[in-house]
Amino acid sequence: MNDYDLLVVGSANADLVIGVERRPGAGETVLGSDLAVHPGGKGANQAVAAARLGARTALLARVGDDGHGRLLLDSQRAAGVDTVGVLVGGAPTGVALITVDPSGDNSIVVSPGANGRLAPADVRAAASLFHASRVVSAQLEIPLETVVEVVRNLAPGSRFVLNPSPPRPLPSEVLAACDPLIVNEHEARVILGEARGGEEPEDWARLLLAKGPRSVVVTLGGEGALVASSDGVSRVASVKVRAVDTTGAGDAFTAALAWRLGAGASLAEAAAYAARVGAATVTKEGAQASFPTAQEVAAL
Numbered sequence: 001m002n003d004y005d006l007l008v009v010g011s012a013n014a015d016l017v018i019g020v021e022r023r024p025g026a027g028e029t030v031l032g033s034d035l036a037v038h039p040g041g042k043g044a045n046q047a048v049a050a051a052r053l054g055a056r057t058a059l060l061a062r063v064g065d066d067g068h069g070r071l072l073l074d075s076q077r078a079a080g081v082d083t084v085g086v087l088v089g090g091a092p093t094g095v096a097l098i099t100v101d102p103s104g105d106n107s108i109v110v111s112p113g114a115n116g117r118l119a120p121a122d123v124r125a126a127a128s129l130f131h132a133s134r135v136v137s138a139q140l141e142i143p144l145e146t147v148v149e150v151v152r153n154l155a156p157g158s159r160f161v162l163n164p165s166p167p168r169p170l171p172s173e174v175l176a177a178c179d180p181l182i183v184n185e186h187e188a189r190v191i192l193g194e195a196r197g198g199e200e201p202e203d204w205a206r207l208l209l210a211k212g213p214r215s216v217v218v219t220l221g222g223e224g225a226l227v228a229s230s231d232g233v234s235r236v237a238s239v240k241v242r243a244v245d246t247t248g249a250g251d252a253f254t255a256a257l258a259w260r261l262g263a264g265a266s267l268a269e270a271a272a273y274a275a276r277v278g279a280a281t282v283t284k285e286g287a288q289a290s291f292p293t294a295q296e297v298a299a300l
Contacts, residue, residue: 004082005055005262006255007133009123009150010043011115011141012061012086013094014068015247015287020099023107032099037068039075040096040287041115042139042165045251046258048079049291053277055259058133060085060126061142062114068093069114075288085129090117094141104243104282110141110166118142120149130155135262137161137254140168151177161258163250167191172212180215180227180267181208182254188218201226202233215267219253221246224275227267236268238275239300241283248287253278276300 019033039048047059059081063069065088072093076083094113100106123130123146130136130153138147139162147162151174154160160177164170167183167190175181183191188204191211201218205228208216215229224238256277260270277292280300284290292300 002134003056003132004058004129005134006047006050006057006258007060007085007129007136008043008047008050008057008138008255009060009136009142009146010046010139011041011094011112012039012044012059012063012072013041013096013110013113013115013141014038014071015040015096015098017098017100017247017286020101022101023099036286037071038286038289039072040248041072041094042141042163042251044072044076045248045287045291046137046139046255047076047081048288049248049252049255049277050259051079051081052291053256053259053294053297055255058082058085058129060118060122060129062087062090062118062122064091064093064114065089066093068095079288085126087118087122090114098247100245100247104245106245106247112141115142118146120146122146123149123153127153130158133158135159135161135258137163137258139163139165141166144168148174159261161254161261163254164191165250169193175212176214178213178215180217180229181213182217182219182257183208184219184221184250205233217257217267217271219250219278222279225253225271227271229267234268236272236275238279241279241300243282245285245290246282248290249278249281251287252281252291273297
């Protein structure tokens, strides 16, 4: 029996959030709301989202020895995440500067801080966590060489899930391990580059699959998601909700999908559940504060 349903390897940031009537253009200044500080970062978000749903979750990350780092550790522990893999020091805690407009759409700029110091050696030192985990999830707010090391340290029989955000070209070694590779439209376009041959998500999914992943999921916001594997390509629907803030929705989707896959669900079943989790997330403000419990998802 695995000790953890999910091991998340990734970033932990303090989210500095300002509401704006509209996002500024180049050289423009706009007034916004009072500053709100929340625990965030794609890795920390995924860990909290999974734990809220009931998954036994651990986080491998690095934070600074500062107030933001303590905020992040407190939020992980409050959600039930095992923080034995969270390293402290080396640089200030990472920070994400987030603006949110009245429609709930957001723009984000990230200062990696300690996330950029999560090194391949840290992955090797955490071998016991990898061997104790059914599924391992990662993102790209940590160094790419660290993600490569994650792939090389996967335990036999474990499953690797990657959300390549922020997107960049991926080595074939990483692509071949993805089961699935989870992308939104923007991430798909960046990874495919000039190879993007059509305007439909089905086209992107097939082209991405041809690059080597064992499976691919394309998230479609309020329209749900699309799943692709050797069994074919199909869409899964979401539920219609009024979006308040989309911050963290992709992280909640990825965490839910990874957990359900580890529990034995098919890719389509896991994606359908994850779409409901994402929908529940956007109905509340913030990232981690908006992540639903399994009961809240069932009631949606």
